[in-house]
Amino acid sequence: MAARGALLRYLRVNVNPTIQNRRERALPFTAILRRFSEEVRGSFLDKSEVTDRVLSVVKNFQKVDPSKVSPKSHFQNDLGLDSLDTVEVVMALEEEFGFEIPDTDADKIHSINLAVDFIASHPQAK
Amino acid sequence: MRTSIMSQMQRSFSIELPKLVPLQLPSRMETHLWYVIPDEVKSTSLLKQYSQLLSPPENDKVLQMRGDKLQKNALLARTLVRTTIARYQTNNGVDPRTLMFKKNMYGKPEVDWQNYKNCSDPPLHFNISHTDSLVACGVTLHVPVGIDLEDKDRKIKHDVLTLAERFYSTDEVTFLSTIPDPEVQRKEFIKLWTLKEAYVKALGKGFSAAPFNTFTIQFKAGTNGGYNLCKEETKKCNRDWKFGLLELADSHYAAVCIEDDQARAPMRVIVRKTIPFVEDELISESKFL
DSSP: OHHHHHHHHHHOOOOOOOOOHHHHHHSOHHHHHHHTOTTTTTOOOOHHHHHHHHHHHHHTOTTSOGGGOOTTOBTTTTTOOOHHHHHHHHHHHHHHHTSOOOHHHHTTOOBHHHHHHHHHTOTTOO | OEEEOOOOOOOTTOOOOOOOOOOOOOOTTEEEEEEEOGGGOOOHHHHHHHHTTSOHHHHHHHHHSSSHHHHHHHHHHHHHHHHHHHHTOSSSOOOGGGOEEEEOTTSOEEEEGGGOTTOOSOOEEEEEEEOSSOEEEEEEESSOEEEEEEETTOOOSSOHHHHHHHHSOHHHHHHHHTOOOHHHHHHHHHHHHHHHHHHHHHHTSOGGGSOGGGEEEEEEOSTTOEEEEEETTTOOEEOSEEEEEEEETTTEEEEEEEEOOSOOOOEEEEEEEEETTTEEEEEEEEEEO
16 A cells, blocks of 8 residues: 555656745745655645544634534534634635635635545645 | 514414514615624523524524524524514515525525515515624615624734735735734724625625635725725726725624615615614614715
């Protein structure tokens, strides 16, 4: 399995969009470093790891009651987050995973599940 | 101006509701802004009455919310919409329970008038917004309306300029970055948020139809003041949409946006606080250029 993964990573051709100015500014330093790491680019993250990291990002929000947060939590209905809160969550997830979530996709992320699905299916997530 | 309505006895098997005091329709270029303060609605029997107004799917949605506070606010929001719209109907005694709602093709809620065969009443438009501590509904005649509320004191987790750079237009970022006091900057960010959100909601085509960074809402002070709506790409500005920004209940910013109907007249906003079936209170009347 590991050999297959390593082989795929070696063979895979990366087609990354050019880094835009404003995105660079928004990324933390460690994410920029990792961006240049060949092995890291182009691989998908493990879903349970993504779930853990998303849960901890959301639990970190002052407004959120950590005891209410579960993988199924809906931002609005379960956690009482409004549109501005959701935007802050999306931004915190971008910082955690080191890639920019397009607005049209961000608009559809209404729950932890949807965030996890989106991030786990994105090769640029770190 | 305070009107009190005696809340009638609610027998558990009775389907009779207390009477709703009728309302005069909004005039042209006028928005009626109604709000409820959830903390002021304490009576469990009153809340029970409210839940009897809702349709079964609405009630299900309320019950799906996790936590008493969220449920109460959701209940109050639906109650506010149903009772307020019912009160504007000129044919007396429209039962708020009979109102039907639908969503437009982008998901914006609106009244479904098919129920009323001889409905000669011109179409009312409405939009709701709520926070943890306030529920509001804006109503207009003929023109689409969008409203948004935000708690004035809400904390912004990220650096305000970082958030603005990510989500707002370049001119708005410039405007915010010229504000030296971080507290004033935070407040202006929030005010802009409510205005932008109100516009997208008035437009009714979903967030993707008008991403926040594709337009600027710019305030012009002075006698010919008011807000301009400018496209980021072309930098062209117009007054096709009217904006108003107010403070509600000393705790919230409220933005109202309506489509200008070519009148190019100021928008009037009449604010009233209410507890459905119990009382109304006129709070303010403002004019926005």
